Amino acid sequence: MSRSDNLPVIGFAGMTHLGLNSSVGMAETGFDVVCFDPDASLIAALVKGEMPVLEPDLPETAARNKSRITFTSDRTDLGRCDVVYVAPDVPVTDDGISDLADLDALLELVIPAIRKDAVLVNLSQVPPGFTRARMRTGLNLYYQVETLIFGRAIERALHPERYIIGCADPDAPLPDAFRRCLEAYGCPILPMRYESAELCKISINCCLVASISVANTLSELCEGIGADWSEIAPALKLDRRIGQHSYLAPGLGIGGSNLIRDLITVTRLAEETGSDASVIAAWIRNSAYRKEWALRTLHDRVLNTTADPLIAVWGLAYKENTHSTKNAPAFALIENLHPYRLTAFDPVIKTSAAPHPAPIDATSALDCAADADALCIMTPWDDFKSVDPAEIASAMKGKWVLDPYRTLDAKACSTAGLKYMTLGVADA
């Protein structure tokens, strides 16, 4: 081991969302970590404490563990690591397919730099077959399933539910340094063959999507028959077979490109192997359909009947507590509102980023709502929850509020005279 207290030194290659949060989390656990990225400007910013991603507790945790973290753009620094994680974010193409070129390039950069006895762990999500295809003689290669959640990345890094480890030989004991690294978290460690681990990650996401799809399908039914999904979901969560943490909140389709990417992977593999994945195709279709709830509702209630309407949008980020706009529901909506006047406000995203020819800037949520015919709350930021519906009603010209994530209190909105629309109930 490389330290006097016998804790292994952990390396991370790729300082985007996954690698950065995972490495900071590991430093918080007490490990010395070497954080490598070939982008020298990114490393320079990290050294100054400037985080390239927005994640709760990330800056504070990084600052608190500054003495344990070495940021470097020199790959030879990885030579002092016992375990090296390769963890770049894997981009997803517009077709929902992982673009693995950057991961492969980083692997080729890192492998020559690590010690022969070091353990190399790919933390980036890859399709089944990827890891075994990269195996080579003399390389201690493992695949570890990541379960990062945007907006909860540090929490997830510090409190994993279990570790799923893809191995060349699942019956062989894990290398000592790697095992000790994992055991520091006191959670179950599940070694399995590479392909199982790769499919395990996809399986987790399919289970999540199944729950989301149930919620989305039945919440729409609620809207049609006068039921309220918010009354039903808690009952389901008390069923042990379903569970308290199940994904039963209705949303605008399946959020994020990673889940869709995994569904597409399953349909591709099913096509190649001749298995039935028609349910997966149905999930994808249902997601695409529910994703456009706000657009359809806005047309139905406002755009089809109001002359020269002004549409206000609260929230541009993909979800609260992130600065990412990739797959943001707000962007998906705004892209289809070009003929209409639009104003937008987000706590971290500039209005000018909105995909609209002339978005009207706003200084605050209430400023954004001023004179609007309809208000669409497309990211459930905490900042919006405290806005008084009476003030919204007073500021707006029209009364329609589309709030898919139930950011505001429905009854308070109704009391304020607003016409409140949300997912899962006809008249909230």
Next chain:
Amino acid sequence: MLEHLNASPANPHRVVILGQNGFVASTLATALQAQDIPTLALGRDTIDLTAANATDSLAGTLNTTDTLAFVSALAPSRDAAAMAANMHMVETVAGAIAKAPVAHLVNISSDAVYADSVHLAYEGLPAAPTSPHGAMHLAREILLSNAARAAGVPLAHLRPSLLYGAGDPHNGYGPNRFRRQALAGETITLFGEGEELRDHVAVEDVAETIVQVIQHRSSGVLNIATGRSVSFRQCAERAVELAGKGAVSGSPRQNPVTHRHFDVTARLKAFPALRFASFEQGFTKSFR
């Protein structure tokens, strides 16, 4: 699921409409003329698309800058003879654009290409017609797609739902017949209790959508529907209400109840500024 080749709408040099006196063709001509778009409406008197020499006649009429709107159909196409006539028509059009490729081809198809059992229709749904009429339209779509691809002509297939409007010459079960019956003070007899939900679209909105497709030189597939379905009973009762006379009665049900709704997201995305009349608005207008 349309792709606009014109990012901004632009009027074509001319629109040649195959169909002249029909419900859709005549409404389309009026809508195009309102936009100052030159039109040439070809009825059967001018070119009989089922005639042996029709291909050459049509090709000789077309210019490379024309938009060709294929509206003509022997409808409803219920038997082999009607199917054959409709296939002759598409053979003529396919042959004509092979000889004289146009700038844009718009084919007026039908939502009958979807299975009757489909309750939420959208453009990505595989076509699976269960009626000769739907099979005819699907066959025409496929044949035209092949021909257009070979000729390098952008092609849009438009699939309207059930049409209604004051000028509809057809008298099929639905709003148009109900309106006539109510205005005549007759009793409207429903199939069963008229529970079936359908998306009835005003012909003026269909025509306006076609105009938009033409102006954007769009290619692909688009359903034309309002996004809100109403029952035949609602239609009938509203007809009686608007006419101030007539009555509605049910009858023993012969067939199971089926419903059809449309996901109109693709239309909202393709033409976000286009407004459709609600059934209430459009049906009321058809009484004036």
